[in-house]
Amino acid sequence: MLSDIALYGAIETGLIYGLVAFGIYLSFRVLDFPDLTVDGSFPLGAAVAAMLILAGWNPWIATGAAILAGMAAGAVTALLNVKLNILNLLASILTMIALYSVNLRIMGRPNVALLTEETVLTPWYDLGLAYHQVPVVLFVIVVLVSLILLWRFMKSETGLAMRATGANARMARAQGIATGGMIVLGVALSNGLVGLAGALFAQSQGAADVTMGVGVIVIGLASLIGGEAVITPSTVIRALIACVAGAIIYRLAIAFALNAEFLGLQSQDLNLITAVLVTLAIVLPGVRTSVAAKLTRNKA
């Protein structure tokens, strides 16, 4: 029912959004910082990578620059919050809106095509794999490397301090942790990951477009929450694996919805389905706990 190409396409997009989910895990779960900057830093990563590739840079270095650009955007949001005391959600909305203009400035126009340029994917096509398998192989490696680096970071002293900041900022300060610095670092890392995702997406899609960030936060959240519903995030490594699993499952669900003519589903319905799924994923674990609580109370 699902063709090979559609299946690999779903996994490919899922892997890219797995990086977004890593970023949202860092800001939303670890730091408890609802961050809408990602709707701007995703196209920012795409724009920076695209322009540098067009300027003749090595695509990997261009992708690295996209990560740095995303980190800078995240740092701006965090500084607005930490230094100017602007509510975190509002701070991220301000940066997101500003990034729309910044992205237009970077690209000089709303859409920059990469269809004929050399990208990080180009050399991999010579390996003899099927055309649609190449991005999956490369992105699996990128996601694995990011996962391991993130995991090790979270276990480091700085990572532990960051987790403490998110869990209880007052207690963390009492322990001598500079919580403001932790928020800046965490939100910057988060948006660096999203910038990386944007850069890879533009290279696999053949274009950077200023509108491609629309809804990234919702899809990232859907991936994160969906993944947590499947794999209980009891440890950091499980939480990170859940991010990737959730992103891929979400993409597979869309691929099936696109193929589910027999259910009467159309792509027009996807936004509604996403909203319903996210709501269910948020509500269901709570329902389960309250039912469990009731049962135990009755027993007692």
Next chain:
Amino acid sequence: MAKKTLRTLIGATLLAAAGLAQGDEPRVVAVTQIVEHPALDAVYQGVRDELAEEGFTEGENLKIIHESAQGNAAIASQIARKFVGEGPDAIVAIATPSAQTMAAAARNIPVIFSAVTDPVGAKLVKSLEAPGANITGVTDMLPIERHIDLLERLVPDAKTIGTVYNPGEANAVALVDLLEERLQARGLTLAKAAATKTSEVLGAARSLVGKADAIYLTTDNTVISAAEAVVSVGERAKIPVFAADTATVSRGAVAALGFDYYDHGRQTGNMVARVLNGANPGEMPVESVDTLNLFVNPAAAERMGITLSDDVLNDAQEIVKSDK
């Protein structure tokens, strides 16, 4: 000997059966569209109607699959993979982002794009005359020169032309750049006002008062969605408003020399039919819209302080009556 004859006979029967099966199997055309709005929906309708006229009847010898990405780039990408995986006979990609995503995913399947203003700039084709690979289509590039001719005819003493546009829309930016260049070549200037959302169109139009002698709107989706705001400014400040698309004339613009996106879709459908009949897309030059109609609105002209001459009214294909 008898064995050999038998084998030949079986082989021939099988071949004939295969040929028959191929004849009976409906041709598949997949249509992907970045977002749903009236102009792009009209393109889709035009494609279907033209295919029907060319002898491809849905449900008999033609199957059409249609998906919209609702403005979401990741869904557009998954639609592209779905189509490539199903291997249709031809793919129609409506608007620039859908066409680029399709071009990145499809290697051997013919792709016919529609409603793309600058196919070369979008790197869909190498040149308009010889696309080269598996992609060709119809561009909705406006006949800017003829539009300026019309402006000069209707408001001969205008020195500065104003326009409202969304700097985030690829098609609109390409058109505004071209407009500026062509106006300058004739010694005229362009006053630009940017609006990134429909709610900003009114303010942007107001900023043109005192600067522009006439306002001309391209086929910018954001601005056309809020065309009434520009019209109201034009009426109050007595600045005639012209449009590139004919639909805006009935919404209060003075005149437009434009095409219908339905006709655009018909032309696209015609290219699809030729591909289904065996033509090679790489050898089919990119086409531009060939039917232009002049729509005028005398009541709107009066409200904006100009009078349409009799010869303009005679040239018009349609005289819109709007009394408000």
